[in-house]
Amino acid sequence: MRQDYDLLIVGGGLAGNSLALALKDTGLRMAIIEANTREQLYASPAGDRALALAGGTVKMLEALGIWQGIRQAATAIKNIHISDRGHFGKTRLSAQQENVDALGYVISARDIETHVARLASEANIELICPARVVGLMSGEDAIHVSLKHGDESFSLSAKLLVGADGGQSSVRKLLDIDQKATEYGQTALVTTVKTSVPHNNTAYERFTASGPLALLPDGDSECAVVWTRTDEDAKALMAGSEKDFLSELQECFGYRLGELALAAPRRTFPLSLIRAEKMVSGRAVIIGNAAHQLHPVAGQGFNLGLRDVVALAEMIIEQHGDGQDIGAADFLNRYAKVRQKDHNLVIGFTDNVVRIFSNEWLALALVRNIGLTLLDHIPAAKALLARQAMGLVGRMPRLGSRR
Template sequence: MSHEPRQSDVLVVGGGLVGASLALALGRAGLDVAIVEAHPFRINEQPNYDERSIALAQGSQRIFTGMGIWDALQKEVCPIHTIHVSDRGHFGFTRLKREQEGVEALGYVASARLLGNTLIRALEQTSVQLLAPARLESFQTDGDRVQAVLNHEGKSVEHTARLLVAADGVQSRVREQLAIDTHQWDYGQTAVIANVTPDQPHKQVAYERFTDTGPMALLPLNDNHCSLVWTLRADQVDEVMGLEDTEFLSRLQARFGYRLGRFTRVGTRHAYPLQLLRAKQSTAQRLALIGNAVHTLHPIAGQGFNLGLRDVAALAEVVIDAQRRGGDIGDVDVLRRYADWRQTDQRRVVAFTDTMVRLFGQSLTPVVGLRDAGMLALDLCPPAKHWFGRLTMGRAGRLPRLARGLAL
């Protein structure tokens, strides 16, 4: 054990996109922050920052604006001007347009690598301690501090902080060490993800098409590429992943149709099993959970990362406000404000995504007829469509300063 314990105001466990975003927000607001990350924290070397495409809600764009990094992202992301939702083989559809919502874009599409590299560059301009490669071995609360033991570059070191934040994903070791109960559901589905190229312009339209094996999304990318998220039953995955590119594209064409013409190319494919996870509490003594450590969603409607980023915005605000008042940033009342603030949004989005998966997984004729009629009604009812748009754009409810595009 090292005899030179390190310390910080906040220790963030997990340097993925959500954890790095929180560290940057708090670091730029003046707190002493450290990140513990198992992988090297260098440009193009963080495996969490890969070529997967992420749909950024319009509210997430505001958060990155408030954090001061949107200008670095804006030229590289692809805007979404229209969202087209349909039910394959049935009559139901609805559309959202940016003009109807009075925004420049309903959202944006960016690669995880772009987001990650931008966060790393911004963090390198702050005093945030990047402890990587490093792992959290254990921790305990001792009065007004959290005493953590880290394995950093092969050495065991102590680190103390006033607040520990778990941003370590769906298999959160922090959550497990605290024995926080979770509600989990295996959807029996897997998302096959790849970039594809159509022979017609996508015109900044994002497509969400419901099929009998699960939803299929095509998100617009620059250079007229599209990011594909194709949900399959678990028993179909091996066959589809093993197809030659031409046969894969033929299957995709049959499922999606010809709204984008013919698909001509497909990139590397990846498969991710899908599940729902919701932790039954998001705080403990001097500890807060954010992102996938507290909620992991089905990718339907692209809400997962955006929900985690709103966790970041709310937690950063209550922590910074406590610091400016001269209070204890890890105090139970501070963390209760975070948990209470996030509870409604988390429950609403979890219920929304889970209900959509289950509703569109039904093949009973009366259910199909009702859901398609509901989609058409939504398309024809501006107030309902506006409510739906605000929900998907991350603009519903009481918004933190960052989510309004304001600095902390």
């Protein structure tokens, strides 16, 4: 079989396109395999969600030449306000205190997904779509990939295959990589609201008895809403009228931002934590949501995925530059080792936030409220939380630390 490519990337979402862009000047022969047509991707209702990007993520997007084209569409988060409804604890983080321009940015997933796909196409990165991977076999020198393209079947080979095909990753399944899935029995309700009081670039995370609620500044006078409810509650809230939805939202959030008015359709995203048992098998590696799909409560999913992208890109550049095999087992295992700690930290942090703040048990409510109050009074702990929120905890990949 021919060895057609050095690198095949399965999945033309945020992770897949960002990786291709990071490697565009290496001379590697690469292609992206995407299940959808471009039109289907851009029209997907899933794009109607807001992403909170940490400061560290923005630095990496800048280094990759991605941020410059979307900066105008993003809203800066200057303050973060975390509170527990019905209890005393609250904490505030501010960009001014942390000596940074912004703690993070909010942007619509559609804006950034469309932008990276356009940049990849302008960089002449080959896109094979709509096509699905239906078989994988790692050999000594290459990985062999069977594809279905409409009624047509064909195969390709590469030195390395990267699975960036999302939470339901076919690559992960075809590689027989087990996954640990935690079902929270929760659904994210997502929409946009207009607020009668200006948001002043403040992101609100409010923990309520019925689930966490985030209002993220989005444009001058609107906020993106990510509201986590039980599956049953979410179903009822979607089945009810917009008026009933809005009045329950207002009741949960309160009047800190005045009257809220719906400015976009309501959408739902079922929530679970999916973590692959390993990242590497043969000449393949999985990154982004294919390796870890998180609850959005802490807004860490793509932030973590982009750190996978940048770490892998840096290592591939070095390995390829040294004339070494980019699909070699010891090389891929080294990548997995590099990423393990960050995965453990962020997945553990997110899972703990979901569990601690979804619990109305009095002792836990007390612990988290004391925690929030103490946090507000201990500058070092607050600074650590701010650094976590900004995506600056742990080692920053070199690409991300470049200015």
